[in-house]
Amino acid sequence: MPHWRALVDSRFLNHAALDGKDCTVTIKSIKLAMVETNTGKGNKAHLFFEGKEKPMLCGVTVLAAIAGMYGDDYNGWIGKRVTLYPTIIETRTGPTGTIRIRPKIPAEGSKSPIRREPGGEG
Numbered sequence: 001m002p003h004w005r006a007l008v009d010s011r012f013l014n015h016a017a018l019d020g021k022d023c024t025v026t027i028k029s030i031k032l033a034m035v036e037t038n039t040g041k042g043n044k045a046h047l048f049f050e051g052k053e054k055p056m057l058c059g060v061t062v063l064a065a066i067a068g069m070y071g072d073d074y075n076g077w078i079g080k081r082v083t084l085y086p087t088i089i090e091t092r093t094g095p096t097g098t099i100r101i102r103p104k105i106p107a108e109g110s111k112s113p114i115r116r117e118p119g120g121e122g
Contacts, residue, residue, distance in 0.1 A: 012046075013056040015086035015097035024083045024106045025049040027066075030074055056084070056099060065101040081106045 029048045034041060035057065045063060046055035056062075063074075070080050083102040088095050 011054065013049075013052065013054045013099065015099050017054075018084060018086040018099065020086060022083050022085045022102065024081055025052065026079060026081050027077050029078065031055070062099075062101050065103045068103055069105050 026049060027047060028050045031046045031048070032043050033046050035044045037044075045058040047058050047062075048055045066077055066080075066082060067074075069082070070077050083104070083106045084099050085102055087098060087100050089098050
C-alpha cells in the first residue's frame with residue numbers, strides 16, 4: 001500500500017520509498033554535507049547507493065550498524081551491501097518514520113528494489 005509520504009518531494013531517501021519492505025542495496029559513496037533539520041544546522045553523513053539518485057541521511061544509529069558489520073573505517077564501506085528497513089521511532093515531536101540498517105551482512109544474491117516515488121528516482 002503506498003504511503004502518503006511518497007507524495008511529498010524530498011531530497012533524501014525516506015521510509016516511504018521502501019514500501020514497508022526490507023531492501024538490500026550497495027553503498028556507492030559517503031559524503032559529509034551541511035543540512036538543516038528540525039534540531040538545527042549541522043553536518044550529516046549522506047549515503048549514496050548504486051542505482052539510486054537520492055542519498056540517505058544518516059545519524060549515529062545507522063552509521064554504528066554499518067561499522068558493526070564492516071569496521072570503523074568508512075572508506076572500506078564502499079561497495080558493501082546493507083539491508084535497509086522502514087520503521088517508526090519516537091522523537092520529541094512524536095512518532096516518525098525512518099530508515100534503519102539490519103545489523104547483519106546480507107546474503108549474496110539478496111536484493112529488493114526501492115520503489116520509484118512519484119516525480120523522482122526512488
